Amino acid sequence: MTSRHFLFIVSSARVPGALGNTEWLAREAARHLPAGATGTWLHLNRLDLADFEDRRHDIGTYPMPSGDTHRLLEATLAATDLVFVTPLYWYSFPNRLKRYLDHWSAWMRVEGLDFKGRMQGKRVWAITTSGNREKSQPMFDSLKLCAEFLAMRWQPPLWGQGGAPGAVEKDAAAVAAAANYFGASAT
Numbered sequence: 001m002t003s004r005h006f007l008f009i010v011s012s013a014r015v016p017g018a019l020g021n022t023e024w025l026a027r028e029a030a031r032h033l034p035a036g037a038t039g040t041w042l043h044l045n046r047l048d049l050a051d052f053e054d055r056r057h058d059i060g061t062y063p064m065p066s067g068d069t070h071r072l073l074e075a076t077l078a079a080t081d082l083v084f085v086t087p088l089y090w091y092s093f094p095n096r097l098k099r100y101l102d103h104w105s106a107w108m109r110v111e112g113l114d115f116k117g118r119m120q121g122k123r124v125w126a127i128t129t130s131g132n133r134e135k136s137q138p139m140f141d142s143l144k145l146c147a148e149f150l151a152m153r154w155q156p157p158l159w160g161q162g163g164a165p166g167a168v169e170k171d172a173a174a175v176a177a178a179a180n181y182f183g184a185s186a187t
């Protein structure tokens with residue numbers, strides 16, 4: 001059986017080094033990974049992710065990326081489980097996560113990479129904090145559609161009450177749900 005490897009992609013725009021609510025909740029969940037699983041954490045605000053350029057209908061292909069963009073690509077392919085650790089910004093996800101997802105479109109067109117084929121079947125998780133669970137639904141729907149576009153397996157999201165750092169620690173339901181998150185719903 002292949003061992004599981006979780007890639008946590010943190011997209012909060014808090015200053016580098018500050019522990020936001022969403023990462024705090026994700027770290028609670030990560031204390032309870034399935035047996036034998038490993039984890040890697042990447043903070044998008046500590047990486048220099050290249051601008052995305054839409055070349056689909058002129059140049060057509062993309063070169064293999066370099067620098068931090070290549071590092072993200074490699075980490076993405078190495079994971080069996082992608083975890084979007086994302087606060088809600090304006091009923092959607094932060095611009096850094098959007099830019100990362102835009103690069104999927106480029107990576108699908110890197111010759112010989114077979115990005116789409118290699119993404120198929122990975123599990124996709126989302127851990128979010130915001131002012132309101134209900135208003136996070138459009139973001140969850142969007143992430144689910146992105147996952148399904150690449151035939152990945154969308155998992156039920158984990159939500160906690162956000163606000164100033166520390167707010168989610170008072171959300172007892174979210175803290176309890178975090179402890180069971182990765183074990184409970186893996187299919």
Ligand SMILES: Cc1cc2nc3c(=O)[nH]c(=O)nc-3n(C[C@H](O)[C@H](O)[C@H](O)COP(=O)(O)O)c2cc1C
Pocket residue numbers: 012013014019020021022023087088089090091092129130131132135161162163164165
């Ligand atoms: C730019 C920005 C936009 C936000 N938009 C929303 C929103 O649309 N709905 C909401 O409930 N909270 C919104 N919030 C609040 C954050 O979702 C909340 O504070 C969250 O816990 C921050 O996560 P973090 O502590 O991990 O950075 C927004 C915060 C920022 C900075």
